[in-house]
Amino acid sequence: MSAPTGTLAEGHRPAQKKKKSAVAGTLYRGNEGMWSWVLHRITGVAIFFFLLVHILDTALIRVTPEAYNAVIGTYQNPIMGIGEVGLVGAIVFHAFNGLRIILVDYWSKGTAYQKYLFYVVIGLWVVTMLAFAPRHLINVFSH
Amino acid sequence: MTTIQAPRTPAVTRRRGVNWEKWGWIYMRASGVLLVVLIFGHLFVNLWVGDGIKAIDFAFVGGKLSDPFWKVWDTLLLWLALIHGANGMRTLVNDYATKRLTNGILKWALLLATVILIVLGTLVIYTFDPCPAGADPSLVASFCPVAN
C-alpha cells in the first residue's frame, strides 16, 4: 500500500507501540480515532431515524387523547423499555463524543489528547448510564 | 529529517459567494453544544424524574406543553435536532451515494422529510389544546375544567 502524499514517509513515523493491525497506527485507522468515528456515525443515523418516528408519535397529541395514549402505551412494555436503554445509550455516546470532536477542532491541545478524550467519553458514558439504566428498568419492570 | 512531498494539495481556488459547507460545519458544532443541554434536560424530565416512562400520557404532555418554557424548549429541540440530523445524513449520502441520481434523490428526500416534520411539529406545539372540548375527563390534565 502506498502512502498518500502528505503523510509521513515510512521510516519517518514516530516510533509506534505494538501495532493492532496492518493499518493501525496511521493517523486514524484501527485505533481510538477510527472507532469513535464509526460509533459517532452509527449512533447519529440511529438517533435520526428515531427522531423521525418520535415527531410523528408526539404529533398524535393533536389528534385525540386516546390516539396518543394508545401509541405511547406501546412504548411502555419491557421489550421497548430495554430498547430505550439502547437508544439513550446511543444518544449519550453521540453527545459526549460530539463534544470531544468539538474539542479536537477548537482546543489547541485537542488533537494531542484525542485518544485520552475518547476514554473520557467512555467514562462519562458509563457514569451516565449507571445513573439512568437501573432507574429506568425499575420503572419499566415494577409498575 | 521529515520530508513532506510538495505540492501536498493543489492550491485551492475558492468560488465566490457564501461558503455554505463551512457554515454547515459550524452549525453542526454550535447546534451540538445546545443539543447536549436540550436533550439531557428532555431525557431527565421525561424519563428520570418521578415514574419516568410510566408517567407519560396525554395529561403529562398536556401539562408540559401548556407551559411557555417547555414550548420554547421543545421548539428549539425540534428545529436544532432535525436540521443537525438531516445535515449529518447529507454527509453520509455524499460519502456513500456516489451515483448522481441516487445522491440527488436521497438529498431531496432528506430535505422533504425535514421540512414536513418541522412544519408539522411546530404546528403541533403551537395549536395544541391540553383540554380539548368533549375529551374523556379522566384522560386530561388535572388543571382542565372537565378533569376528574
Ligand code: HEM
Ligand atoms: C446531543 C447532542 C449532539 C452533539 C454534541 C452532536 C455533535 C455532532 C458533531 C460534532 C458532529 C460531527 C459533524 C462534522 O463532522 O462535521 C455530528 C454529526 C452527526 N450528528 Fe450529531 N450531535 C448531537 C445530537 C444529534 C442528534 C439528536 C442527531 C439526530 C437527529 C444527530 C445526528 C448526527 C448525524 C447523522 C451526524 C453525521 C455523522 C457523520 O458524519 O459521521 N446528532 N454530531
